Amino acid sequence: MSTFIVEGGHRMHGDITPQGAKNEALQIICATLLTPERVVIENVPDILDINNLISLLAEMGCKVERLSPHSYAIQADNVNIEYLSTPEYRRRAAALRGSVMLLGPLVARFGYAVLPKPGGDKIGRRRLDTHFIGIQRLGATLEYRSDIKSYEVKADGLNGCYMLLDEASVTGTANIVMAAVLAKGTTTIYNAACEPYIQQLCRMLSAMGAKIDGIGSNLLTIHGVDTLGGAHHKVLPDMIEVGSFIGMAAMTGSEIRLRNVAYDDLGIIPDSFSRLGIAIERQGDDILIPSHDSYEIETFMDGSIMTFADAPWPGLSPDLLSVFLVVATQARGSVLIHQKMFESRLFFVDKLIDMGAQIILCDPHRAAVIGSGRLNSLKATTMVSPDIRAGIAMLIAAMSAKGTSQIQNIDQIDRGYEGIDKRLNAIGAKIIRVTD
Numbered sequence: 425m426s427t428f429i430v431e432g433g434h435r436m437h438g439d440i441t442p443q444g445a446k447n448e449a450l451q452i453i454c455a456t457l458l459t460p461e462r463v464v465i466e467n468v469p470d471i472l473d474i475n476n477l478i479s480l481l482a483e484m485g486c487k488v489e490r491l492s493p494h495s496y497a498i499q500a501d502n503v504n505i506e507y508l509s510t511p512e513y514r515r516r517a518a519a520l521r522g523s524v525m526l527l528g529p530l531v532a533r534f535g536y537a538v539l540p541k542p543g544g545d546k547i548g549r550r551r552l553d554t555h556f557i558g559i560q561r562l563g564a565t566l567e568y569r570s571d572i573k574s575y576e577v578k579a580d581g582l583n584g585c586y587m588l589l590d591e592a593s594v595t596g597t598a599n600i601v602m603a604a605v606l607a608k609g610t611t612t613i614y615n616a617a618c619e620p621y622i623q624q625l626c627r628m629l630s631a632m633g634a635k636i637d638g639i640g641s642n643l644l645t646i647h648g649v650d651t652l653g654g655a656h657h658k659v660l661p662d663m664i665e666v667g668s669f670i671g672m673a674a675m676t677g678s679e680i681r682l683r684n685v686a687y688d689d690l691g692i693i694p695d696s697f698s699r700l701g702i703a704i705e706r707q708g709d710d711i712l713i714p715s716h717d718s719y720e721i722e723t724f725m726d727g728s729i730m731t732f733a734d735a736p737w738p739g740l741s742p743d744l745l746s747v748f749l750v751v752a753t754q755a756r757g758s759v760l761i762h763q764k765m766f767e768s769r770l771f772f773v774d775k776l777i778d779m780g781a782q783i784i785l786c787d788p789h790r791a792a793v794i795g796s797g798r799l800n801s802l803k804a805t806t807m808v809s810p811d812i813r814a815g816i817a818m819l820i821a822a823m824s825a826k827g828t829s830q831i832q833n834i835d836q837i838d839r840g841y842e843g844i845d846k847r848l849n850a851i852g853a854k855i856i857r858v859t860d
């Protein structure tokens with residue numbers, strides 16, 4: 425387990441370019457299994473989760489060519505389906521959440537998939553009902569095999585149908601879309617997730633020859649085709665990383681220019697930071713965050729306390745609430761953070777309370793933050809990163825704190841943020857990585 429030693433109190437100054445979006449890249453890489461032809465993907469982030477997924481595909485027999493540090497060509501023309509029955513496959517697939525999206529493409533193209541309980545953040549219950557019901561509705565059968573602690577999914581051809589999803593699951597929608605593109609006839613998915621990750625997946629599938637209507641909405645109509653071909657796709661900048669840097673800049677009083685953020689795909693994120701009192705200057709496709717001596721949280725128009733709650737797109741991503749929470753501790757004013765989707769994502773506030781933040785954890789889903797208006801800066805401490813986004817929030821807290829903090833288990837941060845220590849040190853942060 426590696427650790428970050430973070431010397432707090434340094435202001436950063438300079439430019440930073442967001443990496444490609446982790447959650448989009450996971451979908452896109454899985455979609456390469458839908459064709460025997462070569463697919464080229466650009467702007468792939470060099471992070472643990474992505475590298476693990478790419479090497480899993482290589483183990484399955486896909487030809488993987490790294491064209492540059494952030495672009496790959498993947499060709500699934502010789503997939504070894506027997507590999508799915510090996511303990512090695514189950515071990516690797518279980519290590520990352522993104523592997524759940526191998527299900528749709530494997531069933532659609534090969535009629536067979538094995539799905540061990542996927543990894544990813546332990547942030548609460550993460551059920552897979554939407555995935556399973558959707559794939560079953562298309563005609564696949566599903567059996568839980570206790571001997572290998574995995575689901576085995578089989579299909580002898582899939583058939584399109586109408587389905588109303590029980591929830592707008594992001595990876596669930598991706599799985600069903602990837603299965604439906606090769607199903608016979610028309611599939612209609614209502615209450616589909618429509619995050620930019622899903623929009624981008626649909627665009628790439630369309631470039632491969634799929635017929636998809638309603639991209640960007642929660643009603644997708646997919647007319648199945650017999651085969652898909654190769655394509656060239658560029659992953660969008662990671663909107664969660666963009667949000668993390670906005671929060672980090674404000675909290676540390678730094679002036680940072682975020683380059684090429686794909687502003688129009690950030691949805692409600694910039695306005696949400698503005699409501700926290702953070703000045704965001706859009707300059708073309710860049711965002712400039714000027715140095716803040718202070719920032720003040722707005723109230724709602726009727727004067728009631730501001731609330732940030734997560735919601736499926738175009739609502740606020742649950743992946744940014746930890747950042748909003750930590751940044752609010754140094755604002756003037758108060759805010760309620762309401763994490764509706766996951767029940768274990770707010771427990772890290774204990775550490776912020778140890779550091780001197782005024783936070784009341786009302787229940788597992790809600791935390792009230794009373795900003796100190798920078799009157800009392802946070803005090804350094806030692807903490808363990810429980811998940812990616814709590815990890816980045818802890819890093820932001822440590823960077824703004826007085827003294828030197830330690831963050832252990834930073835593999836959790838590395839899962840989603842590329843070389844974060846190097847990139848921040850280049851603009852003035854003081855972060856040392858200690859690898860055991």
Ligand SMILES: CC(=O)N[C@H]1[C@@H](OP(=O)(O)OP(=O)(O)OC[C@H]2O[C@@H](n3ccc(=O)[nH]c3=O)[C@H](O)[C@@H]2O)O[C@H](CO)[C@@H](O)[C@@H]1O
Nearest residue numbers: 447521522549550551591592593594595596736742743765
């Ligand atoms: C690899 C990947 O892409 N991971 C993202 C994906 O996870 P993932 O696709 O696993 O998350 P889901 O969209 O399925 O849902 C997450 C949780 O929220 C609940 N739920 C979901 C939809 C809804 O309308 N109401 C509701 O309460 C679900 O019950 C579930 O427990 O989407 C999550 C929600 O944006 C993000 O946090 C994850 O970073």
Ligand SMILES: C=C(OP(=O)(O)O)C(=O)O
Nearest residue numbers: 521522544545743812813
């Ligand atoms: C929860 C997240 O990731 P995963 O779904 O991979 O656990 C995240 O990206 O914040």
